[in-house]
Amino acid sequence: DTAVSQTPKYLVTQMGNDKSIKCEQNLGHDTMYWYKQDSKKFLKIMFSYNNKELIINETVPNRFSPKSPDKAHLNLHINSLELGDSAVYFCASSGYNSPLHFGNGTRLTVT
Amino acid sequence: EDKVVQSPLSLVVHEGDTVTLNCSYEVTNFRSLLWYKQEKKAPTFLFMLTSSGIEKKSGRLSSILDKKELFSILNITATQTGDSAVYLCAVGPSTSGTYKYIFGTGTRLKVLA
Numbered sequence: 001d002t003a004v005s006q007t008p009k010y011l012v013t014q015m016g017n018d019k020s021i022k023c024e025q026n027l028g029h030d031t032m033y034w035y036k037q038d039s040k041k042f043l044k045i046m047f048s049y050n051n052k053e054l055i056i057n058e059t060v061p062n063r064f065s066p067k068s069p070d071k072a073h074l075n076l077h078i079n080s081l082e083l084g085d086s087a088v089y090f091c092a093s094s095g096y097n098s099p100l101h102f103g104n105g106t107r108l109t110v111t
Numbered sequence: 112e113d114k115v116v117q118s119p120l121s122l123v124v125h126e127g128d129t130v131t132l133n134c135s136y137e138v139t140n141f142r143s144l145l146w147y148k149q150e151k152k153a154p155t156f157l158f159m160l161t162s163s164g165i166e167k168k169s170g171r172l173s174s175i176l177d178k179k180e181l182f183s184i185l186n187i188t189a190t191q192t193g194d195s196a197v198y199l200c201a202v203g204p205s206t207s208g209t210y211k212y213i214f215g216t217g218t219r220l221k222v223l224a
Contacts, residue, residue, distance in 0.1 A: 031204075031210045033210075033211070033212075035214075040216070040217075041149065041197045041199075041216075041217050041219075042214070042216050042217065043154075043199065043201075043214040044214070045211045045212070045213070048210045048211050050210050055210045055211075056210060056211050058211075090153060090154075094204070094210075094212075097143075097161075098159075099143070099145045099156050099159045100145060100154075100156075100201065100212055101156070102153040102154050103153065104152055104153050105152065105153050
């Protein structure tokens with residue numbers, strides 16, 4: 001199936017731990033994104049990559065480090081997790097004349 | 112600063128009603144405006160509007176973009192309980208090369224049987 005897939009679906013961890021979320025798209029898109037969605041469903045852009053190059057970094061704490069080994073993959077590593085990092089993280093991709101295609105999200109809970 | 116504002120924030124209607132959801136924006140030089148429906152999981156794509164004044168229609172849903180007045184509307188006719196969701200509007204990406212879509216806060220629609 002053509003899609004944006006991200007893993008894991010759920011992540012429950014304690015404060016101070018480090019965790020990673022992986023994302024892959026097989027749509028042939030050049031641009032990939034990480035969005036954070038809060039409890040009120042507001043989607044806020046975190047990072048945007050175009051052809052493996054970082055284009056947007058929206059004042060995200062440097063505990064968050066994205067990595068794009070190739071244009072089909074965009075991973076997110078988070079160091080020293082804090083309670084306020086609890087949210088749903090969506091990976092997405094887009095092409096020149098295509099809308100955003102979302103992964104199914106990763107629900108991160110920090111206790 | 113680029114901004115997308117949706118109204119109303121929430122709406123409760125009865126089955127069979129018609130609703131109009133609004134999206135206004137202050138974003139310059141963007142390529143497209145997108146509408147999404149979000150239930151419990153990921154946002155699902157509804158419409159992509161790139162030109163002003165063109166109506167996109169799919170069944171009971173339709174949308175139009177007014178680039179001069181900087182807004183878009185999403186209409187849902189003969190609403191059903193399955194239309195209950197958060198509807199999201201997004202604008203972007205900027206044609207200046209900054210690749211991002213900016214989302215509004217969403218409109219939470221509840222349709223009562």
